[in-house]
Amino acid sequence: MMAFTRRNLAAALAATLVLMLPVSGSVAAERNYSFDTTPGKLPKTVIPVHYAIELTPDLEKLSLAGVEVVDIEAREPTARLTLNAVNMTLGAATIDGDTQRADITLDAAAESATLTFTQPITTGTHRLRIAFTARINSFGRGLFFVDYPTDQGIRRMISSQLEPADARRIFPCWDEPAFKATFALTVTVPRSFLAVSNMPVAHEEAVNSDLKQVTFALTPKMSSYLFVLSAGELERITAQADGVTIGVVTTAGKAEKGRFALDNAVKLLDYYNDYFGVKYPLPKLDLIAVPGGFGGAMENWGGITFFESRLLFDPATNANTARRSIFSVLAHEMAHQWFGDLVTMGWWDNLWLNEGFASWMQEKAAAHFYPQWRTWLNGYGQKQYAMALDARRTSHPIQQPIADQSEATTAFDGITYNKGQALIRMLESYLGDQAFRAGIRNYMAAHAYGNSTTADLWQALESAAGKPVTGIAASFTEQDGVPLxxxxxxxxxxxxxxxxxxxxxxxAPARSTSANDDAKxxxxxxxxxxxxxxxxxxxxxxxxxxxxxxxxxxxxxxxxxxxxxxxxxxxxxxxxxxxxxxxxxxxxxxxxxDRVNFLADQWALVQAGRTELASYLTLTEGISADDHRTVWDQVIGTLSRLDRLARDRSARPALQAYARARLRPVFDRLGWDATGPDNDDEALLRSSLIRALGEFGDVEIIAEAKRRFAGFVQNPQSLPSALRDTVAQVVGISADRASYDTLISLARKSTVTSERLRYYYAAASARDATLARATLALTLTDELPSTIINGIISAVASSGEQPDLAWDFVQQNLDALTARQGPSFRDAFIPEVMTNFSDETHAIELAHFAPAQATSGGRVMVARALETIAIADDLKTRALPAIDAWTKTHNGR
CATH class of the missing domain: 2.60.40.1910 (Immunoglobulin-like)
Incomplete structure (x- = not known):
């Protein structure tokens, strides 16, 4: 085996970073694009105006038959039409009836189809007809299926996930955000199914005794990635808000668990209508709970999809604090109905216009409706996460050049979301909330149903506020980095x-100065x-x-x-x-x-090597046991970070003893159970402390968690819902075979998505190598929904402290896992799971792992992972001797 040095690691990182450098000159995203100059891969000589789409999914064969008729506008004579298609077969493609039939060429690498006609089509409007067959995927891209447990056995439904560029997996289309068009969908599904799309059902009729055909009303002009289709044995509850029907759609028997979301959606619609100055323009808005397939939420216009646990709330199984995250996700996705759907960025270089604003608005809405949550204080970690990423060499400007769809996927990160959110909050504070809102209203009115750029927003804000905006904002959006x-x-x-x-x-850990990209x-x-x-x-x-x-x-x-x-x-x-x-x-x-800001800055200075660890630890000694949850969460997070770095090091026992001594008085103040009315912050801090103390090896905490878990297995009502996730996690970390089997059994018996995740993730945290192998083996079976497979492997590597087992497993089963999980497994997950290492040997192994670098997006993710490993290696080298010296004089205080 080749011996590696720090210089080898630096050279590998430098070589990868070269691939990430922006083009010379000004950042492409700062231009105020017209449609013709908007970046993208497709020519703009032909544009879609309207799609009429008929889809017939086969849930047994997992195939999708379709026919579409697209009204197009040719802006100049052309014999070639290029549009997007991936993993599909195109049948006959004709123009204007049967006047011409096209020759079809598919380019798998470009994810495109080129239609070539014998005679050029003339300038003006035409009608293009294409027959096609596509796939229903096991992973959450394009149209995917979800198998989920019920009391009557396993059921199957279908749903879609298209952002940034997967409408092309369902039907051939101009799958770039600048190509806005209207959509009319007809779908044939089993008669027992409820089908949901962007618009209300316009017509429904039986095809035969088994199938029905559902036709939806015409959509407004929108980008293809906002198209949605969900269908299955579903039910729907509704409410009215300012003339709009708001619905929560769930699998059968779960609709009432959407009541919290429904009630808050009604309030949010009214709030957003007023704030943006433009009323929500569609007749309905459905919130669709999907029990698998993808792990987040997607702002499809008129039909937002959510991973089930992100939307549904049941006090019998969820902690009361779960309402915070449900509201946050709901507010984020509903804000997108304006920022993203009504007004859409022209290209993915301006993605932050969608995500940064939705992230800011979710906090603003929470502060308005639930001021007791202190959402900006308790969400401080979002900005801290962005600043940690932005302080690296592999950071990028908020507005960044995006070459293709693989790079677009990498843009959905903490810079785009969290730095964008922080910048907007800072600008609102600087301009004043009234002037800022006036600018947003002007921006919405000017660009409704169209595409925009960041420059359009700055102009609107500057005009409304009468203060300089462009120079301030550009210095934060057009260059990377954190000011000091x-x-x-x-x-x-x-x-x-x-x-x-x-x-x-x-x-920035020390690296070779020979790399020619250092100056840049x-x-x-x-x-x-x-x-x-x-x-x-x-x-x-x-x-x-x-x-x-x-x-x-x-x-x-x-x-x-x-x-x-x-x-x-x-x-x-x-x-x-x-x-x-x-x-x-x-x-x-x-x-x-201010206290948590001061602490966070001091810890960041330690990470950057600008101050000593002892100075931060001395500062934390002044924090009282009754301080706010957010302050203690900052300390807990730092101690946990040091503990992970100390894995397999002799300094770890002393570090854990110090952490237990520091945190135990805080827990003892709260206790296992609330003695009176328990506010959310105390409940959340209690959970954080129990989990942290369990990870730090507090034998009393572990023993009590096991005792309470055993009582819960016999009588579920004996354990408050607020403690179930935490107790299960502590039991999982210290699991033996019997408790591991109990966790797996509980997961298999439950039909509630949040409960299944609770027990599977707890089992994946077992630190016994034999149990870790058993968990990894489950990811190759049909038992686990594809949604959580990546997370389960990550849990084995991180919480279970078995990164080598996880990495070996991924390499040995790469083809099977990629086939089930889709391209993101190779491009994004492999680099992510490797960040559980903090040594140069594994970094070089990742740098040489060709499958993870098959796309430009994959190379970006590898570069980020390499730097994460290098930073951890550097911090470990500096911090562990310092913590060892500190604990020798401070343990037991």
Missing amino acids: IIAETTCNGTEQRMSLRQDRFMI VLSPRHWQIPIAVGPLRATQPAEILLDGSAEIAAGSCGDPVKVNLGDVGYYRVEYGPRSREALAKSLTTMTPE
């Missing part, structure tokens, strides 16, 4: 002043940054626009002065010794928002 504000105070008599200057915050990847950055700064006791912080450096008055000498008051800004802060000491002494007098 370096702040220090000086005294002149009793007067205190603070100097501020900006730099670039990087978490590590180039300086400059931002225009809205800053809120002032003494902790200030009623009104100073608000400045930092464009380089500045010096400001900062109260009386010795006053603790904080930058980023309220934690609204997207930047890190590094304080000089005087400022940091004053703030550390005043930690308990800060608001929870």
Whole structure:
């Protein structure tokens, strides 16, 4: 075996990073595109205007027969039409009746079909007819099937998932967001099925004793990725909201579990109608619960699909706190009905216009309807996650060049969602909420039913607010990176002043300087940054626009002065010794928002090698046992990170002992059971502590979890729903064969998706190698829904601490797993599962693993994974000796 060095790892990472560099010159996404200049693979000489589609799915053969008639507009004479199609067979393709029949050429790599006619078609409108046969997939792309358990046995339904580019798996189409058209769908399904699409059913008639034909009303103009079809033995409950029928669609017997979502959807529709200034334009909006196939939610216009556990709430099986995540996902997807569906980005380089705004609006809506949730405080981790990614060499601008559909898939990440969300919140705070909303309303009105770019949004906001927006926003969207504000105070008599200057915050392990891309990847950055700064006791912080450096008055000498008051800004802060000491002494007098922001910045500085681990740990010693959940979650997350790095290291037992000593007083204050009314934050903190203490080996916590779990098996009512996930997880981590078999048995018996996931994931966390192998073997059977297979393998690698077993299993069964899970298994999951390692040997192994780099998107994901491993390796090298020294003097305090 070849011996690898850190220089080898650096060279591998550098070689992969070269593939990710943007084109020279300005970022493509900053242009204000017209339709003709919008990026994409398809020529724009012919555009679709209307699709009339007939589909006949065969649920036994898992095939899909179809015919479509597409009204097209030829913008110039042409004998060739190119559109998208993948994994399908095209039959006859004719134009304007049978006047011409096309020769058909399929390009699997380009996912396209070219129709060539003997005579050019003339400029103007034409009608194209294509017969085709496609597949119903086992994985959640295109049209897919879901087999789910019921009390009457296994049932099968179908549903669709098309973003970013999988409508081409259902019917031939111009599958790029700029090609908007209307859609009229007719589908033939079993008579016992309920079929749901974007629009209401217009007509339904029996075909024979077994089948019926369902025709849906015509959609508005929309992009192909927003098309939806779900069908099965489903039921629907409805409510009315401002003339719109809102429905929750579930498998039979579960509709009432959608009542919480339905009630909140009614409130959200009214709220969004008012906020955006444009009423929801469709006659209905269905929320469709799918018990498998894909793991999230998708904003299809008029028919949002959700993984079942993301939508349904049952107090008998769900913790009350589950309502928070259900509301959050619902608010996100409903916001997309405007940002994304009504107004759509022209190309995937502007994806953040969809996802960043929906992520921001979900928090804004939660703060409006449920202020007791303190959603911005409790969601602080979203911004922290984005900043951690954005501090790396493999980061990318919010607006990034996207070459093809494989790269489009990689854009659905923490930069697009969470940095986008943080930027929008910062801009709203800077402009004022009324001016900001006026700009959004103008933007919506100007671009309804069309496509837009980021430049269009900046123009609308700047016009409404009368403040500079473009320069600020462009500095955050057109370049990658996290600003670092370096702040220090000086005294002149009793007067205190603070100097501020900006730099670039990087978490960048040492690497070879021979790579010619270093200068580009590590180039300086400059931002225009809205800053809120002032003494902790200030009623009104100073608000400045930092464009380089500045010096400001900062109260009386010795006053603790904080930058980023309220934690609204997207930047890190590094304080000089005087400022940091004053703030550390005043930690308990800060608001929870400022306290968690200060802690998170200090931990980030440790990761970047800009301060020592002991300084962060000393800071945490000042946190009281009754501090807010978010503050303790930051500490728990950091200790857990260090614990994972210490796996198989001699320093781990002392680290875990320190973590137990630090966290146990917090848990003892809360106890296993609430003594009075239990608020959500206490319930969530209790669960976090039980799980963390179980992972840190607290024998009392583990024993009590096992005792309670045994009682639950005998009497399910004995264990509150709020503790079931956590108790099952602790039991899973320490499972022997008997408890493992009990977890698997509970999963197999349940017909409730959230319960099945609870027990399968708990079993996958078993740290016994024999049990881990048994779990991995399940992923090759039909027992597990394809939705969770990737997650189960990840759980074996991470919670179960068996990354080598998981990686060996993936390599040995790559073909079978890829066939079942689809291309994303190869392109995205393999790099992701490898981030459970923190050593150069596995990094080089990934760099040389050809299947994971078959597409440009796959190469992007590999580069990100390599850097994740390198960062972990670097942190491990620095932090573990420091934590070992710390615990020798602090354990038992």
